[in-house]
Amino acid sequence: MEATWPTAYRALPQQEFSADGYTLLPIRWQDRQLIRQWRNEQLAILRQKAPITAEQQDQYFSQVVRPLFGAEQPGQLLFSLLHEDELIGYGGLVHLDWEAGRGEISFLLNTTRNADVAQFKLDFAAYLRLLQQVAFEALPFNKINTEAYDVRPYLFEVLLAAGFVEEARLHQHVRVDGTLVDTVFHACFRPQAPLNASPAAVLVTSISRKVPLLRAVRAAAQRWHFATRLLGADADARCLGRHFVDEFWPMPPLRDLSLDDLLAHCRKHHVKAIIPTRDGELLFWAKHRTALAEAGVAVLVSEATAVELCLDKLLFARHLAAHGFSAIPTALQRTELAGTQQYVVKERFGAGSVSLGLNLTAEAADTHAATLHSPVYQPFVAGRELSVDVYVDAQGRAHGGVARHRNEVHHGESQVTTTVEHPALVAQCQRLAENLGIYGPAVFQVLETPAGELHFIECNARFGGASTASVAAGLRVFDWFLREALSPDKVLLPFQPRPGQWRQIRFPADLVAPAAEDLDQ
Template sequence: MPKPLALPFKRIFISGGAGVIGQEMVRRLATLPNDIEVLVGDLKPRPADFPARFRYRQGDLNFLTEQEIGAFAPEVFIHLAATFERSTESYGFWEENFRHNVQLSHHLMTVQKDLHSLRRVVFASSYLIYDPELYNFAEVPAQPRSLRETDPILPRNLTGMAKLAHEIELRFLQTFRGEQFSTAIPRIYRGYGRNGRDITSRWVRMLLAGEEITVYGAESFFDYLYAADTAEGLLRLAAAETVTGIINLGTGRARRVSDVVDVLKQNFPNLRAKYVASDIPFEASQADMTLWSSQIDWLPPTSLEEAIPEIIAFERARQETPAAKAPGHVLISSVAAKVPLVQAVRAAAQRLHPDVKVIGGDMNPACLARHFTDDFWLMPATADAHLEEIITHCRAHGIAHVIPTRDGELAFWSRHRAALAEAGIAVLVSEPEAVTRCLDKLEFEVFGRENGLPVIPTALGLDGLAANAQSLGTTGFVVKERHGAGSLSLGLNLPEAAALAHARSLEEPVFQPFISGQEISVDAYVDRTGQVRGLVPRTRDVIVRGESQVTTTISDPALVARLIPIVEKLGLYGPLVLQALLTSDGGLHLIECNCRFGGASTLGVAAGVDSFFWFLQEAAGADLSQFPFRPAAGPLRQVRAAADVVTAV
């Protein structure tokens, strides 16, 4: 009788944990003591039955950072994430295999190899590495060939090549990091299981639909390994820290394809099968489990006769459950010429899922940024009369996220964000009241003053401001538009008569006392709980038409700590840009706040304020505590310069 599973560690990182083996592994871990911490990463949405106490990171793990995984500090890394195709790989698999097998495996070890917490790595490799001449035959085989770990290797396809490449990488790392962590590389045999893409699950789905199944190579032998057994075996291997290197994981008892059909017939008496001859060689392979048996006190117990009824029951239940939807596409409204913003959104979307498209929307069919999006929508005006048209278009084109980018449209999107949410469309915008006070400089000042924020006094006229100006040590005034981008029509440090004259050129002027100091912008993201998720201040070194052409982040923890409670009092959601002044006496004076992503806020993203990725994760229901803010180690400077882009037409 095998001993119960006991894990000598507490924090486990599983890549590809929403796959067939990964889900079984998570179910198994959920039965263990509650002090085990699990982080699962996968492209797919979080499975509904995953325990709430387990962390989940949806997105492309090629973008996982050392800071992000370091915050979790895994003791064990179980690498399941991989992509594969059926028996014959297509031409298009060339890029997919590199990105999600070769590159991903390399990247995940790059960000973890120097973590002091890491004690154990288990990499799910494959028997596809062995030379197919050992187990492929032109004639019907009489019995399977038992493959040993020492048998010749010659990967038979791209997937096998990728597995072997990472085996060699891990062998390399053991040369330098062997005292830090141990590595086990199980070569896994013919996997099948609940929710699988394997032939057994596909046949079950076809039979439940009343279809005929097609059988190729009925006389071939495969070592069928049930996913629940694979998960158990991998966990037991992880726990056996002294077991290292390559080791087979199979049942050691191959079955013919015809055996699978016979078991299906027992469960589907009316099964219809068409047996087709093929020029594909017969396979006859199974795992030699001698090494495993000498090291691990457990063998995979589940037979086809036991597993297939479980798969049938799962598929029947799944027919009654709505399938999980892939993440929807992203619409950038009023995309205009905001190319850096498009690129930042694209990077975030690709980290979530490679199939997410970035769609530009604008009323100008010739807008520049349309050349940088996946698709373009000639949008109607963002007016109440067009709400139904906008919702209908978004739903018809799979748009589930909207990012407004222009002050003039924020009120529309904010006013209708509840109706859009009911239609399955998340909008990156604050509540109407918060939007209004940010768009109205006078309301912003009144709100700030009433809530004890260090706002610069603002008024519709100069009456009463003279005293404020004197108390601030100035005799000059600033004149700007009450609504919209104040910097475009700004009158700066004007004496009283000139200020009044400049005001006559504006539609609805407001006045402020001029304060001499260093002007800064503050990029921040406020999550749905009202907490600042990340905040980075930056200097405005060169300003052109109100936007920072050159800007540099400020590494000042005391200033950041001072700004966070101020931002949280504003009642905003999502990205924002706060404009402020720092004076030589240590004073902080708030000028205004833009409750959207700013023109130069891409520097904030580079510095760690991951606004668009956080938005997409929140829209998917993720807890942002799994994505901690990791500010850049030192100051960063951004220079905004025009660039020529040449593309094929």
């Protein structure tokens, strides 16, 4: 049988798919019994109820699998997965609907590699990239989806990182090893990139410890094109974020980085989009955004005038007052705030949470101000602090906004934040973002008094530390940016808020992976 086993699917114009040492081939006769062994060893994660005999496997391959090769539109396409020419697993696309252009992903890794979580995640991620080539490059499919039991959460992590989204969850749907568990469905859709577009690289700067942001960018980038590479940069060569990008750049300090060197780096690494993430670098990128755009590199940053307004809390408050928005009065001298009993003292420039003095007496306010570089004074106003994430498109129109309550704040950063319905507040923030000349994402900090009055505190003209909560609620900031940066038509997908409330809880987590480099060098 092996001598006459076919090696090419009639339905596929390309038979072999390779990347990074992994290869997908049309399933081979010689692999059938190893596959049977792995299936029998891993019944708990399969929809297979009983062990398969050698005779049953032979019969299945000869009667079911072999006819698939000659069919114009087979019901499934099965592949052997090799790593460095060694069989390590198999899978493919099953339950194919050629008219709708969709199929379900099937995947099984050899038992030893499957038991090693770090190895599984590497192998599964590589397999998904190859299968995306099959579905979206070799075939004109629109969607590939998965159905899996919720017994391996790390499997879902890989799916989300590869650009899949959770479509549905059936609670306590199946019994696995005596326990009822959920069945979860994920889907990946045809990339938004034009069919002839070459994969681009997205560079995120000042990545530091911003792992949730990097994951949100990666998911959006791979929805754009599954082969999009995520690059990271930071002046700290040992920053944690370097472990969550495809390639890390120990970026020189901005004062030492010339435009020519920056452009050369972008050309060398095929960077087409840059996402700055730190207040202190925004003016640098705003200064060079036009030159970078002329070189074919889009930067997610506002014009310098808007950045300066947002970085300077005194100018920000004065601008708002001059344009009819309610801002908390801000002054260089405490005595300018007549009638004030309790004060807030903060740095005039940069992040307002840095060295913040809150609810201080006049004497304490002066003492605290003496410790700051450029202090400003504000009256203390009691109320709950809200954040509003907005996105303003390249035409200066607010495209969407999400309000959230900062439930728990540590060192000025939200550790727990929950989205809230507050259309009047969101509308005000969108109008203000347009008025300020913001482009891209911005985060407004707003105080709501017990009487319902709204007072703007500040605006960060960038993606915020807890803004991934708003992404989960439907504010697809990075998807919109990449479309504006890379698509010829630049028509944005509409803002579709996800119903209900969404809560983000920030917590430490571990990443365990094979050691690919010596970090002590």
